[in-house]
Amino acid sequence: MPPETKKRARRKAERPAEILDAAFEEFVKHGYSAARLEDVAALAGVTKGTIYFYFDTKERVFEEMVRHKSNEFLPNLKDYALTLGGSHTDRLRALVIFTYAHIAENRASREILRFLISEGGRFPGLVDRHFDEFVEPMMQQFKNVIDSGVAAGEFRDAPATAFTEIVMSPALLLSLWSLLFGTRRQFDMGAFTEASIDLIMRGLAK
Numbered sequence: 001m002p003p004e005t006k007k008r009a010r011r012k013a014e015r016p017a018e019i020l021d022a023a024f025e026e027f028v029k030h031g032y033s034a035a036r037l038e039d040v041a042a043l044a045g046v047t048k049g050t051i052y053f054y055f056d057t058k059e060r061v062f063e064e065m066v067r068h069k070s071n072e073f074l075p076n077l078k079d080y081a082l083t084l085g086g087s088h089t090d091r092l093r094a095l096v097i098f099t100y101a102h103i104a105e106n107r108a109s110r111e112i113l114r115f116l117i118s119e120g121g122r123f124p125g126l127v128d129r130h131f132d133e134f135v136e137p138m139m140q141q142f143k144n145v146i147d148s149g150v151a152a153g154e155f156r157d158a159p160a161t162a163f164t165e166i167v168m169s170p171a172l173l174l175s176l177w178s179l180l181f182g183t184r185r186q187f188d189m190g191a192f193t194e195a196s197i198d199l200i201m202r203g204l205a206k
Contacts, residue, residue, distance in 0.1 A: 016054045019044045020068040023061050028111050032062055032119050063126050066115055069108040070134045076102075081141045088149030092204075093197055095145060096167070099138070100193045104174040113175050139164040146204065155204040170196040 022044035026035045037058055041048045055061045080098055084091040103109050112130075120127045143164045149155035160166050174189070 015044075015046065015050070016064075017068065019046065019051055019054060020061070020065045023065045024069055024108070024111070027062065027065065027115065032115070032122070037061065059123070062115075062119070063123065066112055066126060066130065067133070069112055070130065073102060073106065073109055073134075077138060077141060081144075084145075088145055088152060088154045089201065092142070092145045092149065092200070095142060096197055096200065097193055099168075100171050100174060100196070101189070103171045104178065104189050110175050110178050113172075114179055139168060142167050149204070153206070156206045158203055160200075160203050167200055 019040065023035075023040045025043060026040045029035070030039075035058075037051050038048055040061070041051055044051075051061065055064060077099065081095060084094055116127055116130060146155060146161050146164070146167075150157050150161060155161070170192070174192070177185070177187075
């Protein structure tokens with residue numbers, strides 16, 4: 001295949017992601033209802049017809065945008081979890097720090113939460129799919145470490161082990177805090193994370 005043909009093929013393969021990245025910016029700026037695909041096309045450097053070549057409706061663009069941006073986080077978490085070693089306490093601590101830091105610092109993860117809250121009534125299937133594809137697998141990473149710690153006798157089989165949502169709840173608070181207050185009401189994230197870890201570990205301690 002000639003170099004120029006390869007270049008065109010690569011650009012075509014990259015175009016859906018470029019459109020979804022542009023759609024993310026437009027939906028963040030204007031909200032779902034006010035965002036226009038004409039503006040998405042202009043930002044992506046394509047025609048509106050090109051968008052419809054890949055995505056048949058505005059609703060489809062929105063749904064695929066949420067999935068696309070969510071995918072930026074979860075694979076990193078899976079990869080990171082595979083690298084963890086040491087005691088189960090060390091592994092759980094590292095996983096909490098990694099996840100909380102990402103949620104607090106990653107703009108896309110916060111904005112996806114905003115979309116799910118504001119547009120969940122319009123897209124109930126999207127909310128359910130987001131849970132199945134991203135939230136549940138994320139919680140499973142924590143459950144794997146906790147269950148292994150219980151089996152190894154390092155953690156006690158506490159009631160909280162049945163509710164991994166408890167471990168994730170401080171991360172959700174970080175996201176909501178950032179969405180509501182931005183930089184106007186800051187707090188020490190490192191200290192917050194350490195306090196959360198202290199509560200979690202004391203709840204699981206033998």
